[in-house]
Amino acid sequence: MNQRRAATERKANESAGRPGKNGDGPERHESIYHSISDAIIEHRLKPGARLREDALSEVFGVSRTGIRKILQRLALEQLVTLTPRRGASVTRPTADEAKDVFDARQMIECGLMPEVARRMTPEAAQELRDMARREREALKGGEQSAAIKLSAAFHGRLARLSGNATLADFVERLCSRSSLILAVYGNAGHLGCESHDHDDLLSFLEQGNGERAQAFMSRHLKAIEASLSIHEEEEETPDLYQIFSA
Amino acid sequence: MNQRRAATERKANESAGRPGKNGDGPERHESIYHSISDAIIEHRLKPGARLREDALSEVFGVSRTGIRKILQRLALEQLVTLTPRRGASVTRPTADEAKDVFDARQMIECGLMPEVARRMTPEAAQELRDMARREREALKGGEQSAAIKLSAAFHGRLARLSGNATLADFVERLCSRSSLILAVYGNAGHLGCESHDHDDLLSFLEQGNGERAQAFMSRHLKAIEASLSIHEEEEETPDLYQIFSA
DNA sequence: CGACCAGAATACGTATACAATGGACGGCAT
DNA sequence: ATGCCGTCCATTGTATACGTATTCTGGTCG
Numbered sequence: 001m002n003q004r005r006a007a008t009e010r011k012a013n014e015s016a017g018r019p020g021k022n023g024d025g026p027e028r029h030e031s032i033y034h035s036i037s038d039a040i041i042e043h044r045l046k047p048g049a050r051l052r053e054d055a056l057s058e059v060f061g062v063s064r065t066g067i068r069k070i071l072q073r074l075a076l077e078q079l080v081t082l083t084p085r086r087g088a089s090v091t092r093p094t095a096d097e098a099k100d101v102f103d104a105r106q107m108i109e110c111g112l113m114p115e116v117a118r119r120m121t122p123e124a125a126q127e128l129r130d131m132a133r134r135e136r137e138a139l140k141g142g143e144q145s146a147a148i149k150l151s152a153a154f155h156g157r158l159a160r161l162s163g164n165a166t167l168a169d170f171v172e173r174l175c176s177r178s179s180l181i182l183a184v185y186g187n188a189g190h191l192g193c194e195s196h197d198h199d200d201l202l203s204f205l206e207q208g209n210g211e212r213a214q215a216f217m218s219r220h221l222k223a224i225e226a227s228l229s230i231h232e233e234e235e236e237t238p239d240l241y242q243i244f245s246a
Numbered sequence: 247m248n249q250r251r252a253a254t255e256r257k258a259n260e261s262a263g264r265p266g267k268n269g270d271g272p273e274r275h276e277s278i279y280h281s282i283s284d285a286i287i288e289h290r291l292k293p294g295a296r297l298r299e300d301a302l303s304e305v306f307g308v309s310r311t312g313i314r315k316i317l318q319r320l321a322l323e324q325l326v327t328l329t330p331r332r333g334a335s336v337t338r339p340t341a342d343e344a345k346d347v348f349d350a351r352q353m354i355e356c357g358l359m360p361e362v363a364r365r366m367t368p369e370a371a372q373e374l375r376d377m378a379r380r381e382r383e384a385l386k387g388g389e390q391s392a393a394i395k396l397s398a399a400f401h402g403r404l405a406r407l408s409g410n411a412t413l414a415d416f417v418e419r420l421c422s423r424s425s426l427i428l429a430v431y432g433n434a435g436h437l438g439c440e441s442h443d444h445d446d447l448l449s450f451l452e453q454g455n456g457e458r459a460q461a462f463m464s465r466h467l468k469a470i471e472a473s474l475s476i477h478e479e480e481e482e483t484p485d486l487y488q489i490f491s492a
Numbered sequence: 493c494g495a496c497c498a499g500a501a502t503a504c505g506t507a508t509a510c511a512a513t514g515g516a517c518g519g520c521a522t
Numbered sequence: 523a524t525g526c527c528g529t530c531c532a533t534t535g536t537a538t539a540c541g542t543a544t545t546c547t548g549g550t551c552g
Contacts, residue, residue, distance in 0.1 A: 165343075
């Protein structure tokens, strides 16, 4: 009955992120994982933020064991960085990593477009249009965090339509990391995806025109990358030398 | 001093996979991880094999906590499957997954070839030629398991030369999974990579001919995939009926 | 003779307790 | 007054113990 004790204390459930759906069951960890990963993707947790194990365990009402498992999963997805003996913190992507991620998205997402165009169905198109609409509304309403998450979800859903689960997983991972990159190198007020880009892309896909969709996706990703201000932040102590010796 | 107790008992060290380099230090987990992952890639642990936590903890002389961490990491790389309440077992890839993996390799590895050709250096070429030679020797000597691991390492090293660490990680993951696929769907005696394919590929890369290297890689991967006998295996108990009723 | 149910054993999931390490603050010496 | 060193605290890493579910086996009933 140890599991129930946390539920009995009730404080954990009150402060949990999603009060409605935290069952006692085994999907509890999944729920916590999504709470944390959403918070990172939505920039509620900013790069560099420390994630202490016992703080998280207290917030979510589970013991440190479960938190550690979730933290390790997030670390393998490179959303958090695990420093030995120092704990976990939200990953701060370097400029090199940012370039790698966008190059990878160029290759994979663009390469997937022809197959996506081939498999596009009216139902899927409708669902994607809904997502694009909600993203536009969130953007207009000033809810940046919701817009970022919806944008990543749009790209992920699109990749999933290709039928290749492995590549879709890769794309989802890349989109999550892109959110982090936007948090570090993005300019406030000018979010990555233009408001109507996703709708335009959908039009090409509904026409079954994979080639134009591929070219458009390429421009789309290039535009996002170009909107970033990539400048290697100061690293460690060495920059102090070049700052004060100048 | 709890850590030392296992070392004192000495039985763990005697039966450990790599007796030489298991320090007490924090890289112990890394060593165990590689022991298990190598065993899977080399088909010493076959798909479907159960991986009991306490058995592993006894073999390696660490407690179940550390084993669980390693098992979860392997699960995220899809080398082992974690069934709730049932434990861990070596993943048995489905035919669909096999197709996804090889399609993904087509897209990523082929797409990487031009950049690899551009960045190829004499030193890197020499290292790759050594790996190809060792793979050929292992194949000739009948050491299938070593050849499989070297082949995966060759493809991974090649991808790493592109300079894109993210895509290189993806390729390494795909190569590991490919080893599993070969174990399930490969024909004994006819391993995936032809013995001189890797050498031929290296020639194109050394010439800086990215286009031909890309085309060759595409044929190379298609050849491997074609050499598999993809047939959905029987699932569960029903196969016993059709085996013994025949 | 076969199938189903029950009990026991085995193995996983979770929490908690303990140990070790790294950082921070305060004191002391120069 | 400042710089260095020692001690304390905070936080993670690891192990172990307990609870629970699943499975295998043995017995009984149809």
